Amino acid sequence: MTEVQTRPVLSTAQPEDFFQLLKPRVMSLVVFTAATGLIVAPGSVNPLVAAIAILCIAVGAGAAGALNMALEGETDALMRRTRGRPVAAGRVRKNDAMAFGVILSLFSVMLLGMNTNWLAAGLLAMTIVYYAGFYTLLLKRRTPQNIVIGGAAGAFPPVIGWAAATGHAPWQAWLLFLIIFLWTPPHFWALALYRVEDYRKAGLPMLPVTHGNEFTRLQVLLYTFILFAGCLMPFIYGMSGWLYLAVAVVV
Numbered sequence: 001m002t003e004v005q006t007r008p009v010l011s012t013a014q015p016e017d018f019f020q021l022l023k024p025r026v027m028s029l030v031v032f033t034a035a036t037g038l039i040v041a042p043g044s045v046n047p048l049v050a051a052i053a054i055l056c057i058a059v060g061a062g063a064a065g066a067l068n069m070a071l072e073g074e075t076d077a078l079m080r081r082t083r084g085r086p087v088a089a090g091r092v093r094k095n096d097a098m099a100f101g102v103i104l105s106l107f108s109v110m111l112l113g114m115n116t117n118w119l120a121a122g123l124l125a126m127t128i129v130y131y132a133g134f135y136t137l138l139l140k141r142r143t144p145q146n147i148v149i150g151g152a153a154g155a156f157p158p159v160i161g162w163a164a165a166t167g168h169a170p171w172q173a174w175l176l177f178l179i180i181f182l183w184t185p186p187h188f189w190a191l192a193l194y195r196v197e198d199y200r201k202a203g204l205p206m207l208p209v210t211h212g213n214e215f216t217r218l219q220v221l222l223y224t225f226i227l228f229a230g231c232l233m234p235f236i237y238g239m240s241g242w243l244y245l246a247v248a249v250v251v
Contacts (some may be wrong), residue, residue, distance in 0.1 A: 001197075011199055012090075012091050013086065013091050013092045013093075013096065014118060017086040017091045017092050018066075018086070018092065018100060020085065020086050021062070021065060021066040021069055021086055021087075021092065021097055021100060021101070022061075022062030022063075022065050022066060022104075023061075023062065023065035023068075023069075024062075026061060026065060026154075027061050027062050027065075029154070030057060030058055030061040030154075030157045031054055031057070031058050032063055033157040033158045033161070033176070034053075034054055034057040034058070034157035034158060034161035035054055035178060036161065036176065037157065037158030037159060037160065037161030037162040037163060037165075037173060037176055038053065038054070038160050038161035038162065038164060038165045039161075040158075040162070040172075040176070041161070041162040041165035041166050041173070042166065043166060044166075045165045049115060049116060050164075050165070052111065052112075052115045053115060053116050053120070053161065053164040054106045054113060054161070056109075056111050056112035056115065056124065056147035057108070057112070057157055057160050057161065057164075059104055059107065059108040060104070060105065060108035060109065060112070060124045060125075060127065060128055061127075061157070062104060063100075063101045063102075063103075063104035063105040063128055064101070064105070064127065064128045064131040064132050064149065065101075065175070066098075066100050066101035066104065067097075067098065067101035067102070067105070067128070068085075068095050068131065068132055068136050068137070069085055069086065069087045069088070069097055070094050070095075070097035070098040070101060071089055071098075071136050071137065072087075072088075073085075073087035073088050073094050073097075073137060074088075075202050075203075075204070075238035076088035076212075077089070078198070078201055078202040079195065079199070079201065079202050080195075080198055081195055081198060101132070105125070105128050106123060109121050109124050109125045109128075112124055112160075112164065116163075116164040116165075116167075117163065117164070117167045118158050118176065119163045119167060119168070119169065120161075120163040120164040120167075123156060123159060123160045123163055123168070123169065124160050126156075127153055127156040127157075127160070130150075130152065130153045130156075131150070131153035131154075134150070134230060135149070135150030135153055139202060140204060141203070141205065142205070143153075143205060144206060144207045144209075144210040144211060145203045145207075146204075146205070146206070147160075147184060147185055147188045147189070147192075147206070147207075148184075148185050151178060151180075151181055151184030151185060151188070152177075152181055154180060154184055155177045155178070155180035155181040155184070157180075158173060158176035158179065158180070159173045159174060159176065159177050160176060162176070167222065172237070172239055173233055175230075175233045175237065175239065176224075176234075178230050178233065179227070179230050179231055179233075179234075182223060182226055182227040182230045183227055185219070185220075185223050185225050186219075186220040186221075186223040186227065189206075189207055189208070189216050189219060189220050189223075192206045192207065192208050192215070192216070193213055193216055194206055196208040196209060196213070196242050207219065231248045231251075232248065232249075233244070234248075235248070
């Protein structure tokens, strides 16, 4: 009787694979919007404190992305747009991606709390849990409104930036939240129209899959009108001047 020896499967992950887990393109948007909230907030912030705050928010967003990829590796592997992601392609183990996301989450939240205040840290923690837990695990497979409700996760960074600067999250910060919240559905549904077969194959109830392309285009148009109105709010409520209004109308 021969003894069969088993060897542990060696990881093929490279440093760039872990960087890709952070969804760097999404992080760039998070950095921009968080910095906007931090700059627009009243008062002044030490540049070093501001830089560390932006870093923490970016790392927290990356941690949420890593957790999302860990939880959705099998689904990502079914779609052309996402099958090259590190977990879906098998370059990074699911457990490794999960551990990476958890460690970065704890690091970013604790550092943000110690560097600025615990309101900002709490908002960052809530954002990570909202995206990785509420959106990824509960919403995405259950409702065609997944991106509408789940899109709130991507709208929190300017509120976190404002809270990091002032220790408060007043209604003005939530106007910035509203702009990104309203932007997310037409942005994502426009992408979904070109990837509808991928979502159908993966069993995800995206709006083009459940209601068809024409209905989705109508929703994109309606949300765009609402987004336009939302973008005027900072001017109407005195948060910005005529330059902002001109740029917002043109864009």
